[in-house]
Amino acid sequence: MTGTEAAAQRIDTTRPHPARVYDWFLGGKDNYPVDEALGRRITAIDEGAVRAARANRAFMHRATRALAEDGIRQFLDIGTGIPTEPNLHQIAQSVAPDARVVYVDNDPIVLAHASALLRGTPEGVTEYVQADARDPQTILRCAAQTLDLGRPVALSLIALLHFVADEDGAHDVVSALVDALAPGSCLVLSMMTADFEPENVRKGIAAYAAGGVTLVARSRDEVSVFFEGLDLLEPGIVPVADWRREEAPDGVGPISLYGGVGRKP
Known part of the structure; x- marks a missing residue:
């Protein structure tokens, strides 16, 4: 049995999963009725949920492109999720064909789609590591087989840490x-907040909790703690749609996700 086949057998389709709900928000097809049901409950509470997911994805694209244009050639993406094109390596390698990318996730559904994450340029490298975000030493050991950790790396934690509470070791x-x-490496991070629509976010957290998924919303000050010791790139920690925005806003209303990029001195 291949790893992909084994992963497919481990996928639980009776409970919603954050990666599949996010896939539904993005208009993907790798989700199940239980995921769509939760997605619809979330959008009934917050009509901007789909717009927030898409704004978050666009933030990842812009941040990746900016760092590749700034000379970074190595990318470590943790909490990869279900592949939705263009993927991070496609953005990075469109700027720098020799970019090296390591994806990390512990979800069997991502493993089942891992082949889609490995179709990079001939000049570059893309690899997938099956590991838990809460096990950084394993991640680093595996990533070091592809990346030179003595040279700058862009570390992407996109919409990941609101699934990890402070008491569970997020910091x-x-x-x-x-x-x-x-030095010269960068942290790219986006995270849910209740700063703008506290009641909608509270209801959304409750809807996820009813589906067995724990979420944590953090204030801007709480998000800033993750960047301590790093030099924030302009425009700092802002709603993801406002980070070096290239197009007019998609719809109206706040986006309850902060994003930022910090460089290690």
Whole structure:
């Protein structure tokens, strides 16, 4: 039995899963009725949920492109999720064909789609690591087989840490990862907040909790703690749609996700 076949057998289609709900928000097809049902409950509470997911994806694209244009050639994406084109490596390698990318996730549904994450340029490298975000040492050990950790790396934690509470070691995970990277490396992070629509976010968290998924919303000050010791790139920590925005806003109303990029001195 291949790893992909084994992963497919481990996928639980009786409970919603964040990656599949996110896929539904993005208009993907790799989700199940239980995921769509939760997605519809979320959008009934917050009509902007789909717009937020798409704004978050666009933030990842812009941040990746900006760092590749700034000379970074190595990317470590943790909490990869279901592949939705263009993927991070496609953005990075469109700027720098020799870019090296390592994706990391612990979800069997992502493993089942891992082949889609490995179709990079001939000049570059793309690899997939099956590991838990809360196990940074394993991630670093595996990533070091593809990336030179003595040279700058862009570490992407996109819409990941609101699934990891402070008491579950969210700050320790980020510190361990950033500490292991070379000067000039960058942290790209987006995270849910209740700063703008506290009641909608509270209801959304409750809807996820009813589906067995824990979410944590953090204030801007709480998000800024993850960037301590790093130099924030302009425009700092802002709603994801406002980070170096290239197009007019998609719809109206706030986006309850902060995004930012910090460089290690």
